[in-house]
Amino acid sequence: MSDKVIICEALTKQFGDFVAVNHISFDVGKGEIFGFLGANGAGKTTAMRILCGLSYPSSGKATVAGFDVYKQQESIKKNIGYMSQKFSLYENLTVLENIEFFGGVYGLSSAEIRRRSDRLVNKLGLTQEAKKLVGALPLGWKQKLAFSVAIFHDPQIVFLDEPTGGVDPITRRQFWDMIYEAAAAGITVFVTTHYMDEAEYCNRITVMVDGKVEALDTPGHLKAKFGVGSMDEVFYQLARGAKRSAD
Amino acid sequence: MNAVVLDHITKTYDAGKVLAVDDVSLEVAAGELFGLIGPDGAGKTSLFRILTTLLLPDKGTASVNGKDCVKDYKAIRRSVGYMPGRFSLYQDLTVAENLHFFATLFGTTIDANYDLIRDIYEQIKPFSDRRAGKLSGGMKQKLALCCALVHKPEVLFLDEPTTGVDAVSRKEFWEMLRTLKQQGITIVVSTPYMDEAMLCERIALIQEGKIMSVDTPANVIATFPVKLYAVKTDNIYRLLTSLREDAAVDSCYAFGEYVHVTFRDDAAPDLRAWQQSLAAKGHGRIEVKAISPTIEDSFIRLMNEKQNV
Amino acid sequence: MKQLLVFIRKEFFHVFRDKRTLLIMFGLPVVQIVLFGFALTSEVKNITLTVIDQARDVNATQIINKIKSSSYFIVDESAVNYDEVTTAFKKGTAKCALIFPTGFGNDLQHAGQAQVQILTDGSDPNMAKTVVNYLTAILTAYQQEISPGTQLPYRIIPEQRMLYNEEGNGSLNFIPGVMALVLMLVCTALTSVAVVREKELGTMEILLVSPFKPLLVLLAKAVPYLVLSLANFTLILLLAVFVLDVDVKGSILLLFLVSTLFIIACLSIGLMISNTTNSQQTALLLSMMGMMIPTLIFTGFMFPLENMPWIFQWISYVVPSRWYFLIIKAVMLKGLGFSYIWKETLVLLGMTVVALAVALKNFKIRLS
Secondary structure (H helix, E strand, O other): OEEEEEEEEEEEEEEOEEEEEEEEEEEEEEOOEEEEEEEEOOOOHHHHHHHOOOOOOOOOEEEEEEEEEOOOOOHHHHEEEEEEOOOOOOOOOOOHHHHHHHHHHOOHHHHHHHHHHHHHHHHOOOOOOOOHHHOOOOHHHHHHHHHHHOOOOOOOOEEEEEOOOOOOHHHHHHHHHHHHHHHHHHOOOEEOOOOHHHHHHHOOEEEEEOOEEEEEHHHHHHHHHHHOHHHHHHHHHHHHOOOOOOO | OOEEEEEEEEEEEEEOOOEEEEEEEEEEEOEEEEEEEEOOOHHHHHHHHHHHHOOOEEEEEEEOEEOOOOOOOHHHHEEEEEOOOOOOOOOOHHHHHHHHHHHHOOOOOOOHHHHHHHHHHHHHHHHOEEEEOOOHHHHHHHHHHHHHHHOOEEEEOOOOOOOOHHHHHHHHHHHHHHHHOOOOOEEEEEEEEHHHHHHHHHHEEEEOOEEEEOOHHHHHOOOOOEEEEEOOOHHHHHHHHHHOOOOOOEEEEEEEEEEEEEEEOOOOOHHHHHHHHHHHOOOOOOEEEEEEEOOOHHHHHHHHHHHHH | OHHHHHHHHHHHHHHOOOHHHOOOOOOHHHHHHHHHHOOOOOOOOOEEEEEEEEEHHHHHHHHHHHHHHHHEEEEEEOOOOOOHHHHHHHHHHOOOEEEEEEOOHHHHHOOOOOEEEEEEOOOOOOHHHHHHHHHHHHHHHHHHHOOOOOOOOEEEEEEEEOOOOOOOOOOOOHHHHHHHHHHHHHHHHHHHHHHHHHHHHHHHHHHHOOOOOHHHHHHHHHHHHHHHHHHHHHHHHHHHHHHOOOOOOOOOOHHHHHHHHHHHHHHHHHHHHHOOOHHHHHEEEHHHHHHHHHHHHHHHOOOHHHHHOHHHHHHOOOOOHHHHHHHHHHHHHOOOOOHHHHHHHHOOOOOOHHHHHHHHOOOOOOOO
């Protein structure tokens, strides 16, 4: 079981009468790209917050990177990276300052930060822009940089919340190249997206509907199971029946 | 008459430092469902704001229903409906209060043009006493559309109405747009989702402030200059890596479970030999088929052409 | 017209559904009144003391010279009788006076004791008390100087009188101050935030792309806050009368009229601020830094303006609340009529017109 980096068992989160996450169970293996799909309000964000150590579940069990979501939230946070579409980097800091800041937050030494940031800036082709404010970069670059910063401290797992929203098609693919690369290096990728073609890039996907996991399998198996040609249709068939939509 | 005309429009920000719209010209016919397709930062919102008289262009002229966007801004404001990119309703007002407010603002009533919004409004009516802030993404979007339609505009501008909305709601939304089109309203809609382009009558592909192509979706696809193949193996990432090193391959991009590939020798690629070379590199379960391109393929190709110029 | 009414109604919905706004609006005056109930003490320097010397003898002259040589007072001997002093008080040109009766020196030397009268402006009780303390100290020192040893001491008995606030009610002075402060906060900060919120929310785009006249947006935003501010003013007035036993001497109608003018001035400044920024935070910060702090510092209700360097005194002239504060003090605490405050009112009116004109002129009918 040591290669399971996320384990959820009957994980539940209730807000009053409202069951946002309803007994969800799944495992995610090391180095897996795990797609987490669902309609607006299906409970994705709530579940992701619990797994990131930002909120407590109401019942059920879950461990992330081997740490308990009830008792070891601080340890979880040290071992994961997080990136969302909405907030990722400080726009009024330069590229290097952002890297230094986030490296510092995760307790890397100055020498280590310098070594890694040189490498990162070169890899992203941002040498010219290293001292520019992040706010002045095009969206696609920002998102690529944000992802690099999220895995800068070599986390075991990286959580990506709609990382490619609004990004141009080429950059979107370059972004996924980075995801593949991270996964190949052993980082587990937990990703949500509204682009159904991106769902196909995942090793396995779950589709949440009304707080429950309605499907969990490889994209190929899911398409076969529903007898359709694309993930788009799989998703449509599953989510169409959704009753609630509290977003 | 054309409902919307943009004539060499240029718009910059920060005293000319940021070029948002670069010499854009296009026309939208009355009654057309027209799509502006492009990623964030392509200049879509700037174009909408110029057309809705919210921004002044640096250069060029624009008109809506024959009225100039700068001089006749008052007339345009009376006759267009606009749904900005962000959810722009009062979260602390109820569904009914929002709709009533916007109806009155446009000097009309909900009942006056009820026919137009009936189909959409009936869906959110059960929640009419709920605060707008407590609605789901899809519902908010329907309410926003009702508010933009309540005064029966002649031209409807929708800036990224489906961003951040799940696939099911997106599908429903496009069905609503098709119904509206049948009632004679000209609709200009923007989206970063390339698959939605197929649902428009004509589209403009826009990137970095420039229009790359304006045509019907079918024509955009038909003018894709080379043959396109979809390739699939047991491991996409490994496939991509080896395709990039492959001298025979001109371009390769992941599309779902396939990789879309074009060859340098477009006229007569030796597919059989090529497939064997893949197998020799250790790829398993190889599948290669000729396919017709999607809008996204065209978009990527145009982007690359633009960069190489 | 119907559009405007619906718009105004919407604004009321916003206010009544936002508990924080309500709390700021109606909780703040209560808190302020209670807090400032513990009156503030402050030092006085270089205050003008009107002296009427009806005695014109050696002792009186010696005392006056002593006062002149202290750093606390600037002696003004231009007034000749009691009536002139009271007029000066009403105008606000005099804040304290010392009167030597005829035969002061004679009484002191022959009867061994004599009286002087100290008049102070009770509507500023902090200052009044300080003035009395200083004068008494000077008189006591003089008394000891002229008394040889401890035998047969000469006694000077100061008779104190506070004009306008004879009980020395300490809360009086800050009530006009709180009024200025609260109205400033509610009108400027809340109005600017209310407009900027529409920008942040993106609804401003829809409002602008509607046939609704852009300037009416400002009017619709201002009207609810005008109404609420008047309610607020009433609340403070009631708190003052029933909680702090303040006796409102002047015309209530005049108070309301002048306050309405001040409110409009503040609303205009709020709208002006909202034109300059797109973020609620900046709007709030600007209102606080630009309006609240000057109101606290430059109106003279917390720190006596007389003590400030001339540059600060000059700054105080452009702070609307300073003028409002003077007017309210005059009308509410002194019971004076319009003829005494018309100059201040005119200044306030001028400021309102300028602020409103700037706000309207700068309102953008487009984005950026």
